[in-house]
Amino acid sequence: MLYAQTPAHEKRRLFRERLASGELLRFPGAFNPLSARLIERKGFEGVYISGAVLSADLGLPDIGLTTLSEVAGRGSQIARMTELPAIIDADTGFGEPMNVARTVQEMEDAGLAGLHIEDQVNPKRCGHLDGKQVVDEHTALQRIAAAVDARRDENFLIMARTDIRAVDGLDAAVDRAKRLVDAGADAIFPEAMASLEEFAAIRAAVDVPLLANMTEFGKSDLFTVQQLADVGMNIVIWPVSLLRIAMGAASRGLDELTEAGALTRLLPEMQHRADLYELIDYEGYNHFDTSIFNFTVAR
Numbered sequence: 001m002l003y004a005q006t007p008a009h010e011k012r013r014l015f016r017e018r019l020a021s022g023e024l025l026r027f028p029g030a031f032n033p034l035s036a037r038l039i040e041r042k043g044f045e046g047v048y049i050s051g052a053v054l055s056a057d058l059g060l061p062d063i064g065l066t067t068l069s070e071v072a073g074r075g076s077q078i079a080r081m082t083e084l085p086a087i088i089d090a091d092t093g094f095g096e097p098m099n100v101a102r103t104v105q106e107m108e109d110a111g112l113a114g115l116h117i118e119d120q121v122n123p124k125r126c127g128h129l130d131g132k133q134v135v136d137e138h139t140a141l142q143r144i145a146a147a148v149d150a151r152r153d154e155n156f157l158i159m160a161r162t163d164i165r166a167v168d169g170l171d172a173a174v175d176r177a178k179r180l181v182d183a184g185a186d187a188i189f190p191e192a193m194a195s196l197e198e199f200a201a202i203r204a205a206v207d208v209p210l211l212a213n214m215t216e217f218g219k220s221d222l223f224t225v226q227q228l229a230d231v232g233m234n235i236v237i238w239p240v241s242l243l244r245i246a247m248g249a250a251s252r253g254l255d256e257l258t259e260a261g262a263l264t265r266l267l268p269e270m271q272h273r274a275d276l277y278e279l280i281d282y283e284g285y286n287h288f289d290t291s292i293f294n295f296t297v298a299r
């Protein structure tokens with residue numbers, strides 16, 4: 001009933017333990033709190049909270065328009081709904097190094113297990129679009145150092161994302177990954193890798209956990225979990241996939257309404273009322289009610 005039972009510090013501890021095993025952990029993107037619960041029920045190891053999804057959800061492009069409060073607020077709503085660790089996309093950290101520090105503390109308080117901060121200039125762009133720019137090395141390292149310094153729970157994962165591959169090439173990405181680790185990053189998110197070999201090159205360069213972004217219609221091919229495990233990746237995200245699937249289905253449903261005037265034919269594709277109730281534990285709430293309202297009126 002209500003929210004997850006596992007306290008945030010415990011989720012983080014367990015997450016760090018699992019990450020240390022070297023296995024590949026699967027983090028589909030939750031587009032709302034309810035979908036986080038579905039991800040948990042289906043047996044995944046974690047939940048990703050995407051900036052692209054948060055902005056799209058508001059009808060906005062992913063160009064740094066969302067605020068720290070909006071992102072932390074949505075992160076908290078999603079994280080508290082699942083026992084799984086949730087990692088959030090903190091874009092460029094919402095400002096200068098001091099803002100990055102505050103971002104880390106807000107995300108800790110929101111119950112997240114970790115975040116990633118990227119080295120794009122403000123305002124950022126989607127990592128899979130052309131024309132993005134990255135900051136110089138000094139600024140990139142400052143952001144990460146500020147983040148590491150600000151955290152109060154040592155198990156809160158500070159991941160550095162580098163977008164430099166699409167701008168200056170793979171050698172620059174390898175170099176930046178190494179420097180970000182030296183600055184204290186617990187993990188690296190090499191954005192827009194072009195091939196498995198490129199993931200392998202980053203793997204060879206640093207010892208910390210690595211994240212692979214399997215976003216659709218972007219610059220990376222869609223590799224399988226096994227392929228990514230074979231090149232030593234430790235976390236894989238499908239950041240926007242569930243939103244794309246849900247919006248695709250919604251669009252087809254609206255077309256069907258226009259054409260047929262009823263949705264009867266789509267019933268097999270819908271989440272059944274019974275499945276929804278099971279997912280949100282209606283039963284538990286009923287039980288709670290009967291255990292509380294057990295009085296009778298004396299006459």
Ligand SMILES: C[C@](O)(C(=O)O)[C@H](CC(=O)O)C(=O)O
Nearest residue numbers: 050051052126127128215239
């Ligand atoms: C991972 C990402 O930062 C996100 O916000 O989910 C995006 C995903 C996308 O736009 O497909 C990114 O890769 O920049």
Ligand SMILES: [Mg+2]
Nearest residue numbers: 050051052089
């Ligand atoms: Mg993003």
